[in-house]
Amino acid sequence: MRVALRIEVGSEKGAREGVPALLRLLDEHQVKATFFFSLGPDYSRYPFGDQIPRLVRRHLPAPLISKRCRSNLLAVADAGHDIGIASYTASDWHQDVAFQSADWTYSELAFACEAFTDLFGKAPHCFAALGWQVNPHLFSEEEELGFDFASDVRGQHIFLPESQGVSSNCPQIPTTLPTLDELLAQEGIDEENLHQYLYAACQRIMPNGEVFSLSAEREGIELLEVFERLLVMWKGGQWEIKSLGELYNSIADAPLKRHLVGWGTVYGRAEHIAIQSTRK
Template sequence: MKRLALKIDVDTYRGTLRGVPALVDLLTRQQAGATFLFSLGPDHTGRAIRRAFRPGFMKKVKRTSVLEHYGLLTLMYGVVLPGPNIGRRCGSTLRVVRDAGFEVGVHCWDHVRWQDGVVGADNAWVETEMTRAVARFTEIFGEAPRVHGAAGWQMNRHALRLTQRLGFAISSDCRGTHPFIPVIDGEIVACPQLPTTLPTLDELIGVDDITADSVADHLLALTDGQSGDQVFTLHAELEGMRLLPQFERLLEGWKEQGFSLVSMADMAASLDLKRLPRHAVCFDEVPGRSGKLLVQGPEFPG
């Protein structure tokens, strides 16, 4: 059986309130499994404006219509307006996702702070951010999280080590081709990675004449005939709202291609996690994204 895990990153207050319920409804109708990863602290999306000086960032903003997808109010949070605390305000919404049968996990505490700050952060900074998110998750759901997926595919060695120390069973913090055990600076981290294997819709739209109307068919052409397991990352702010019809087209197309649409836990359950290959992780560019992301590197000997 071919499996395709759906990993849903929920970055913002707006995405939590509007995108998440729409995705729960669609996935339920399509009888598809999925993993929802929540931002659990303040929504400081407006502070992302500091990325304007990063190579490629403004080009991506123009391609993907950030204002259209995120809304003006969201882009003011943390700059002109105080950022609403997502976990504190939206606990009931998050529990509805779990109660509907979907896997839930941790994305981050403060999405912009993590994405922009973790690469150069020390262990104390990382531990504060991750333990805050774990504590809020536990408060909301009454149990500790078992899955972690880093905001913006941004991590460092301290954060990888903490996925192990904090008890996560699996993580999806990087881009890659297949599940593996990560090795960083020669150190094995005993928390398997199920990397995102497919490009995201916002990475494809606006490139090589791909439009919002054609992006689903383009992605389906990439997966047509593939036999291995895949992980697709989507966002509540995009596929849960303006790109919802495109996402529904993907779900229907993937089922026609013979994929079973599952959560990351379901995919992990089919793997012998103790026998996964070890791969170094490193930072590299990914087409359609600005800056460098954590990526699966070469297989590690031994």
Template sequence: MNLALKIDVDTFRGTRIGVPHLMDMLKRHDAGATFLFSLGPDHTGRAIKRAFRPGFMKKVGRTSVMSHYGVKTLLYGTLLPGPDIGKRCTPVLRSVRDAGFEVGIHTWDHVEWQDHVGTEDAAWTEERMAKARDRFREVFGAEPEVHGAAGWQMNVHAYRRTQSFGFRYASDTRGTHPFLPVVRGEIVACPQFPTTLPTLDEMIGLDGVTEANVAERVLALTAEPRDHVYTLHAELEGMKLAPAFEALLAGWKDQGYKLTSLAGLAAAQPPGGLPLHTVLDTPLPGRSGTLSTQGPAFLQDRSSP
């Protein structure tokens, strides 16, 4: 069975410090992975506006945000100017590709996308996605092939752009298995490989889960073999939660998984095409607000031409 590792890189600090640490760990375990980069300004401090969102402050308290992100990062975009990640971290980004890992797009401005895409229009959405695509071209000299939305936040226009921008596949959703998304009755011809497992920050602090036992809890969810996508964060597993991630890597290998990238998972799909599923915005345990989620199977009218 394949377990694809999807690494969301949200911040300047995560890019500079967390990404190199993760590359070292992955190499030690002979693991593939897909790194998805935030390519514009780091405005993490502006997330303070989420304080009034139901569940947000509880999550902050559970997951020790200060210890994971650091004071400076939490001031970017407010009291401190947000550093341009794509420009200032170009050597780090290229080193990931040069080490043989898959690279793709997470977002332009992580906080802006996560907080506003749900209510914005086609022009706003296309502008942000085009900025990220153009910066990716500038950094890597190639077209991006994979997209994974910040915070699993999407709108109908973003789904359409994953198709029109030519992404081979995306991981913008939470769900159970690969599918073609149907948005408002419209089939989007960009396959989704959804995150199938909870993230560490969603689990820690709930139901007796701690940093010491979270790896054990995740491994219990993967004990029955099947394909998975696991999302981790450079700011967490690449730093303070590195011991838990190292335990996961060893545990997954013991369970018989091939640790691969989204590209590896896509290549391993059986012939015959992917099923169609609607996409929904639904709440998930350990998260505030709603996330883009794989919904019911979409049944086409087979009687129509």
């Protein structure tokens, strides 16, 4: 059995505090993951920063994550982990992406790719939508940019996406497992037994294995000990723990089915998220 790790880094705090902690933990257990970075301005230091209207946010001073946390981000690549982009401005993506135009989506990805290339000296090869928030234009841009794969939705297995008439040949590697915060919203689950419930959710046969999503802001800081217990349980159970890149390489030559992408809800999360739907 195998599980792949998808790690979002969407704030300066996550990059400054969570990333080094995660790197130490992953190195200790000899595990590789895929990190997806937001590299633009970070408005999370403002109270309710994600709720401030975008036009107002644009006039607020905010640090560029790629500049303020350069050494921490470069350390991820130096450690041999798979790296890609999430968005350029995390708060804009969370609040606005579902209703945005093709031009806005193109601009957001163009800024993210430019910042990534400036930082790492190469173009990104993969993308993950923060919080599983998407629009149809994203899928066409991912193919246009030549990404190997993307991880934008929740689902069951790797597929080719279609949304509102827009198809893409960029494979989607969906998150298959609940997040730790979603499990914590359930009665009877706390930080002491959380890892056991997540491990129990893995006891099923999945076509491509499981994909577990975590963030530098939560699992890299407050829930780091819980994540470590999970790693211990997976390794003790003889699980293969991989990056998304390694998972993709294992199925790169396999034919993929096309599925619609819809909107749905999961327990423990208030907003609607993108979900793998019916086969075309």
